[in-house]
Amino acid sequence: MFEERISVLHEVGQVLLEKYDGKFANVIRECRASAQMLVETVVREFPCFRDEHEFCGRSVYLYKRAQILVADIWACFEGHGFGSFNDIDQITMFADYRVPQALYHFGALGYSPRLLEYLRRSEIAVQQGDSGHTQPPKPGLLPSGHPWELEIRGNSIWAVEQICRHIRASGHNVNAILIDFYMWDYAKEHTTAMRAIPIHLTRSKFY
Numbered sequence: 001m002f003e004e005r006i007s008v009l010h011e012v013g014q015v016l017l018e019k020y021d022g023k024f025a026n027v028i029r030e031c032r033a034s035a036q037m038l039v040e041t042v043v044r045e046f047p048c049f050r051d052e053h054e055f056c057g058r059s060v061y062l063y064k065r066a067q068i069l070v071a072d073i074w075a076c077f078e079g080h081g082f083g084s085f086n087d088i089d090q091i092t093m094f095a096d097y098r099v100p101q102a103l104y105h106f107g108a109l110g111y112s113p114r115l116l117e118y119l120r121r122s123e124i125a126v127q128q129g130d131s132g133h134t135q136p137p138k139p140g141l142l143p144s145g146h147p148w149e150l151e152i153r154g155n156s157i158w159a160v161e162q163i164c165r166h167i168r169a170s171g172h173n174v175n176a177i178l179i180d181f182y183m184w185d186y187a188k189e190h191t192t193a194m195r196a197i198p199i200h201l202t203r204s205k206f207y
């Protein structure tokens with residue numbers, strides 16, 4: 001994906017130079033402390049962030065990279081200065097591949113036997129250098145935008161929303177970003193325990 005990544009960098013640089021005096025800080029300023037507006041602006045102005053797909057005849061918008069971008073700014077600036085957003089809780093988790101694995105580990109996400117079997121066989125197929133793009137997918141890489149990939153990502157968002165609701169109901173303040181960061185760090189720190197849980201393998205510029 002080297003060429004694709006280079007073109008993403010060029011696109012971002014070009015938009016910043018043409019519209020924002022070469023500084024992302026100007027994009028943040030324009031959004032007046034709204035995380036939602038920053039996600040919308042990034043997706044509108046930088047086409048490579050348009051993580052948009054068709055699912056069962058409907059458009060779905062996952063915006064993983066736009067949301068992790070806003071979340072990282074919020075976290076790095078500890079909610080102050082450029083990281084001050086009055087609606088940060090509107091951001092949903094950044095749906096990619098590692099957090100679903102942790103959600104599965106904690107029992108917050110379940111996979112059908114058919115999907116589980118497919119993911120297990122895919123890991124072996126990819127290790128052996130096989131990849132498939134047929135319908136239904138041959139064990140291997142799950143194509144970006146495939147309904148199964150969208151189901152895993154979409155259900156991860158919903159699972160994290162449910163976790164937030166449960167935690168809030170017990171009187172604690174939390175948001176999807178904090179749950180995502182926790183899950184991602186947990187999965188990274190427990191790679192041995194996680195090895196038994198199959199992960200979906202997708203080549204995508206949206207992760």
Ligand SMILES: Nc1nc2c(c(CN[C@H]3C=C[C@H](O)[C@@H]3O)cn2[C@@H]2O[C@H](COP(=O)(O)O)[C@@H](O)[C@H]2O)c(=O)[nH]1
Nearest residue numbers: 068072075093094095096098099180181182184185207
């Ligand atoms: N959903 C979700 N995806 C996450 C992260 C992070 C790291 N976040 C930490 C950073 C500061 C905070 O303290 C977070 O703990 C990376 N990734 C994704 O993995 C991929 C590989 O990335 P890398 O290993 O960096 O190269 C890439 O698609 C990247 O976007 C996360 O937290 N959630």
